[in-house]
Amino acid sequence: MEPSTSSSSPAVLDLLLILLAFFPFSSSYLLPPSIIGSTIEHQNHTAISSFRVVNRRNLIQCPDANPHLRINVSSKHSPLSHDEFVNVTVSGVFHPSEGDWVAMISPSDSNVRSCLLNKIQYAQTGDLSELPLLCHYPVKAQYVSNDPNYLQCNKQERKKVNNTASEVATYSGTVSFHVINIRTDIEFVFFAGGFETPCILTRSGPMKFSNPNQPLHGHVSSTDSAATSHGTMIFTFVNHRASFLVSQMRLTWVSGSKEPQEVRYGDGRTLTSTVTTFSRDDMCTSFLPSPAKDFGWHDPGFIHSAVMTGLRPSTAYSYRYGSDSVGWSDKIQFRTPPAGGSEELKFLAFGDMGKAPLDPSAEHYIQPGSLSVIKAMTEEVESGNVDSIFHIGDISYATGFLVEWDFFLHLISPLASQVSYMTAIGNHERDYVNSGSVYGTPDSGGECGVAYETYFPMPTSAKDKPWYSIEQGPVHFTVISTEHDWTENSEQYKWMEQDMSSVDRSKTPWLVFAGFETYDFERPLQIKCRHRPMYSSTNGMFSTDDKFTKAVEPLLVQYKVDMVLCGHVHNYERTCSVYGSNCLAMPSKDRNGIDTYDHSNFSAPLHAIIGMAGFSLDNFSQPRGWSMVRISEFGYLRGHATMEDINLEFVNSNTRQVQDRFRITKRQK
Ligand SMILES: *[C@@H]1O[C@H](CO)[C@@H](O)[C@H](O)[C@H]1NC(C)=O
Ligand SMILES: *[C@@H]1O[C@H](CO)[C@@H](O)[C@H](O)[C@H]1NC(C)=O
Ligand SMILES: *[C@@H]1O[C@H](CO)[C@@H](O)[C@H](O)[C@H]1NC(C)=O
Ligand SMILES: *[C@@H]1O[C@H](CO)[C@@H](O)[C@H](O)[C@H]1NC(C)=O
Ligand SMILES: *[C@@H]1O[C@H](CO)[C@@H](O)[C@H](O)[C@H]1NC(C)=O
Numbered sequence: 001m002e003p004s005t006s007s008s009s010p011a012v013l014d015l016l017l018i019l020l021a022f023f024p025f026s027s028s029y030l031l032p033p034s035i036i037g038s039t040i041e042h043q044n045h046t047a048i049s050s051f052r053v054v055n056r057r058n059l060i061q062c063p064d065a066n067p068h069l070r071i072n073v074s075s076k077h078s079p080l081s082h083d084e085f086v087n088v089t090v091s092g093v094f095h096p097s098e099g100d101w102v103a104m105i106s107p108s109d110s111n112v113r114s115c116l117l118n119k120i121q122y123a124q125t126g127d128l129s130e131l132p133l134l135c136h137y138p139v140k141a142q143y144v145s146n147d148p149n150y151l152q153c154n155k156q157e158r159k160k161v162n163n164t165a166s167e168v169a170t171y172s173g174t175v176s177f178h179v180i181n182i183r184t185d186i187e188f189v190f191f192a193g194g195f196e197t198p199c200i201l202t203r204s205g206p207m208k209f210s211n212p213n214q215p216l217h218g219h220v221s222s223t224d225s226a227a228t229s230h231g232t233m234i235f236t237f238v239n240h241r242a243s244f245l246v247s248q249m250r251l252t253w254v255s256g257s258k259e260p261q262e263v264r265y266g267d268g269r270t271l272t273s274t275v276t277t278f279s280r281d282d283m284c285t286s287f288l289p290s291p292a293k294d295f296g297w298h299d300p301g302f303i304h305s306a307v308m309t310g311l312r313p314s315t316a317y318s319y320r321y322g323s324d325s326v327g328w329s330d331k332i333q334f335r336t337p338p339a340g341g342s343e344e345l346k347f348l349a350f351g352d353m354g355k356a357p358l359d360p361s362a363e364h365y366i367q368p369g370s371l372s373v374i375k376a377m378t379e380e381v382e383s384g385n386v387d388s389i390f391h392i393g394d395i396s397y398a399t400g401f402l403v404e405w406d407f408f409l410h411l412i413s414p415l416a417s418q419v420s421y422m423t424a425i426g427n428h429e430r431d432y433v434n435s436g437s438v439y440g441t442p443d444s445g446g447e448c449g450v451a452y453e454t455y456f457p458m459p460t461s462a463k464d465k466p467w468y469s470i471e472q473g474p475v476h477f478t479v480i481s482t483e484h485d486w487t488e489n490s491e492q493y494k495w496m497e498q499d500m501s502s503v504d505r506s507k508t509p510w511l512v513f514a515g516f517e518t519y520d521f522e523r524p525l526q527i528k529c530r531h532r533p534m535y536s537s538t539n540g541m542f543s544t545d546d547k548f549t550k551a552v553e554p555l556l557v558q559y560k561v562d563m564v565l566c567g568h569v570h571n572y573e574r575t576c577s578v579y580g581s582n583c584l585a586m587p588s589k590d591r592n593g594i595d596t597y598d599h600s601n602f603s604a605p606l607h608a609i610i611g612m613a614g615f616s617l618d619n620f621s622q623p624r625g626w627s628m629v630r631i632s633e634f635g636y637l638r639g640h641a642t643m644e645d646i647n648l649e650f651v652n653s654n655t656r657q658v659q660d661r662f663r664i665t666k667r668q669k
């Protein structure tokens with residue numbers, strides 16, 4: 001006889017099995033302390049959406065054996081194209097319920113059923129309370145009640161019962177999913193029981209993409225690293241110096257095929273791609289398997305990259321990439337940025353953008369402002385007013401759920417395929433326990449910078465040394481990683497010093513220092529740690545942060561850094577010319593009433609916190625003396641640099657209004 005079980009007992013059984021597995025000789029703990037600790041620790045570092053709790057449940061087929069249940073996917077293309085909306089219709093439902101939902105899973109053979117010993121692994125996502133869990137993480141999911149007709153039973157069908165004359169009423173509902181080519185086939189699964197207690201009703205069966213090898217998501221970046229010039233820029237100081245310069249641009253794209261492909265650009269030039277990828281083995285993990293290594297893993301396909309040479313600065317080129325066997329991208333036009341040392345640069349800068357689905361789905365980490373910011377910036381790029389983009393940290397927030405990189409790359413494609421898209425690394429790309437990051441938080445979900453570096457190859461000197469500098473127009477950008485050792489005598493510190501000391505200020509009068517993390521003026525001995533309250537109060541971190549203040553801030557003053565850009569905090573804030581929490585100089589109003597920082601008489605850099613590009617906004621506490629402007633709205637920073645001044649504007653991406661305007665000048669000699 002089967003033992004009778006209540007609905008909660010499978011969870012109890014699993015828990016017992018896990019405890020036995022870890023502590024075979026002890027039953028005195030409810031959970032190992034390291035796991036309880038890790039839950040608290042992870043709580044504020046990883047997003048806990050209701051969708052997240054779907055993961056790692058033990059699933060059963062729902063007991064309901066309704067023979068009329070169907071799930072039907074209607075798509076414009078069969079097999080699926082690389083970018084489309086499909087309608088998923090569930091029909092034959094006797095009693096439409098609020099708990100009915102549809103998930104998109106991939107690959108279609110993923111185990112969405114039982115997953116016995118995995119609960120403890122889910123602790124890494126910060127949630128331990130909603131067990132048991134699914135084995136494989138769905139790409140996204142939505143409640144059928146998103147169709148208002150569903151719960152109101154507006155779409156009725158009558159079904160014959162066992163081929164007799166009698167009929168029953170059943171109901172249907174339709175939800176729309178945005179699907180992009182993620183190479184592996186997808187499947188839609190109809191669940192009952194909500195995200196909390198799901199069981200499988202029926203499945204669509206696998207659906208393939210028409211071309212999993214299709215070359216996609218091409219994005220361009222600058223390669224010329226100013227401080228370590230490889231001789232690729234040929235300066236000819238005859239009359240108009242910029243017009244003779246030669247430049248190069250890197251194009252990076254994704255495909256399911258590892259065979260080298262080509263980029264064809266300009267007047268019939270062709271280059272072959274170098275191909276790379278990363279595997280589950282490259283992800284970091286700890287005592288608890290990380291999401292990246294485990295249920296969040298999705299095969300990234302192959303990342304192709306080629307450096308287009310022989311380009312002229314500030315010039316438009318058309319290009320396409322792919323091959324005859326895998327197909328070609330559309331013909332796209334990009335514009336090279338102005339050469340370092342030329343007279344003008346128009347750039348956009350922001351941090352913490354991430355992504356959001358284009359349908360009403362839930363997914364593991366959504367940054368609600370990202371779509372409006374991307375839309376507003378795309379319009380700017382399309383109007384031809386942007387030379388270059390800087391995304392300084394917290395790039396996609398895939399954080400170990402790797403398919404989300406594909407969705408992010410898809411979203412930024414209209415921007416990054418047309419102008420140089422430069423990035424800096426953030427905690428959500430790099431940090432993981434015992435992985436060499438300055439902070440031991442699990443914020444990257446086990447990616448440890450590997451996915452980031454592969455998708456966004458920057459002009460860095462080596463792997464996992466994500467600092468570099470770049471000169472565009474009259475600006476020298478020094479881009480650092482706050483997630484890698486920056487203490488005195490560290491390799492990065494020495495590089496920073498060498499880089500900033502070697503800037504030729506007659507060529508690039510402006511020095512902008514971009515890092516991810518912001519200096520915490522409220523507690524001057526610390527880095528701003530709003531996402532890491534657990535760590536900001538530990539003694540170990542105090543000592544390293546003290547070194548940061550002692551070491552890095554004096555460098556900024558010594559080398560007359562004009563402006564420090566940082567993210568991590570999710571709002572916009574601008575300071576006076578600040579050093580050691582004190583305003584050394586205040587901006588004055590110019591004749592148009594714009595705050596103007598006079599750097600012909602330099603005292604200290606101003607800091608702009610620009611983490612307002614997508615992640616839920618942070619509020620401000622009591623303003624301090626060094627804080628000039630505080631805006632908690634989604635948007636981005638727009639910069640226009642000339643040899644004489646830089647004009648900067650904070651643009652609200654929803655209203656397109658400029659909500660802050662300031663200027664740095666060297667005009668007064
Ligand atoms: C997480 O954040 C919440 C809300 O900000 C806060 O109340 C809580 O103390 C934080 N938890 C930890 C462990 O830091
Ligand atoms: C699915 O829906 C489409 C469009 O409504 C319809 O043409 C097709 O017959 C349906 N397929 C099944 C198996 O019900
Ligand atoms: C999905 O449904 C909407 C609304 O009925 C319709 O306009 C659209 O064409 C459908 N799309 C597909 C792929 O069937
Ligand atoms: C239909 O047939 C099956 C098996 O023949 C039977 O178990 C079921 O009760 C029938 N349903 C109805 C509504 O008569
Ligand atoms: C330079 O700035 C300092 C404040 O940092 C101010 O005291 C001084 O008067 C300024 N000098 C000139 C020439 O403007």
Ligand SMILES: *[C@@H]1O[C@H](CO)[C@@H](O)[C@H](O)[C@H]1NC(C)=O
Binds near residue numbers: 617
């Ligand atoms: C910020 O303040 C607004 C209004 O008081 C509040 O609705 C919102 O939840 C706050 N946001 C955060 C992140 O605390």
